[in-house]
Amino acid sequence: MPKAKFEGIYRSLRQKIEAQDYPYQSLLPAENELTCEYGCARNTLRRALAELTDQGYLQPIQGKGVRVIYRPAGKTAFLMGVIESFQETIARNELHAVTKVVRFAAIETNERLASQSGFLVGEPLWAIERVRYLDGKALIRDVNYFSQAMVPGLTAGVAAHSVYEYIEKTLHVRIATTKRKVTVERATTRDEELLDLDGYGSVVVVSNLTFNADGLLFEYTQSRHQPAFFCFEDTATRRRPAVPPND
Numbered sequence: 001m002p003k004a005k006f007e008g009i010y011r012s013l014r015q016k017i018e019a020q021d022y023p024y025q026s027l028l029p030a031e032n033e034l035t036c037e038y039g040c041a042r043n044t045l046r047r048a049l050a051e052l053t054d055q056g057y058l059q060p061i062q063g064k065g066v067r068v069i070y071r072p073a074g075k076t077a078f079l080m081g082v083i084e085s086f087q088e089t090i091a092r093n094e095l096h097a098v099t100k101v102v103r104f105a106a107i108e109t110n111e112r113l114a115s116q117s118g119f120l121v122g123e124p125l126w127a128i129e130r131v132r133y134l135d136g137k138a139l140i141r142d143v144n145y146f147s148q149a150m151v152p153g154l155t156a157g158v159a160a161h162s163v164y165e166y167i168e169k170t171l172h173v174r175i176a177t178t179k180r181k182v183t184v185e186r187a188t189t190r191d192e193e194l195l196d197l198d199g200y201g202s203v204v205v206v207s208n209l210t211f212n213a214d215g216l217l218f219e220y221t222q223s224r225h226q227p228a229f230f231c232f233e234d235t236a237t238r239r240r241p242a243v244p245p246n247d
Contacts, residue, residue: 056235117220
């Protein structure tokens with residue numbers, strides 16, 4: 001099927017759902033009606049619906065149709081189940097944001113960092129510290145480590161914009177998988193120095209290990225969030241219980 005046709009239908013339906021033209025808990029128009037509207041084959045439409053289902057917009061109901069389960073997220077919501085750059089998050093949430101690079105250095109992995117990240121001791125890294133301002137408030141402190149070998153030519157200027165855009169569009173490397181952990185930790189002196197904590201003594205820490213399409217680790221990051229503005233969102237499905245074998 002033509003990729004452009006599928007993507008056009010997918011984007012159109014997603015925009016209508018997000019604009020609540022198809023409200024939460026409503027049923028989409030019948031399949032015949034949608035294929036006529038978009039002038040497409042059933043398989044093309046079904047592929048778009050399957051993509052939206054996987055992303056938590058829709059829920060097929062046996063014998064009834066397809067129900068809309070999307071609800072608008074809060075403006076500071078980050079997505080848990082996808083790999084999304086800070087700039088992409090900001091664009092999606094229509095926020096005004098500024099990134100300030102407060103540290104950019106070439107380092108070698110020490111034993112402590114190696115145990116946290118999985119990088120090898122002595123491996124050359126780019127060490128970057130950035131403060132993210134949302135609507136004028138310093139709310140996120142990102143501490144990033146990127147492999148110099150896998151992300152060559154990185155600069156503070158690139159870090160101030162989007163490292164992921166540089167990796168994908170300049171280096172032509174596919175970012176494939178992130179292993180993510182979320183914890184709540186006591187705020188450090190550095191957190192208190194750089195973030196507008198508004199009296200909070202703790203931060204929400206999102207730790208990421210990110211791999212390319214060859215399964216190679218190229219990034220270890222800690223994003224340290226001011227708690228009042230922290231919101232991560234994900235869509236989960238229940239696994240079917242394993243059926244025990246017959247005796």
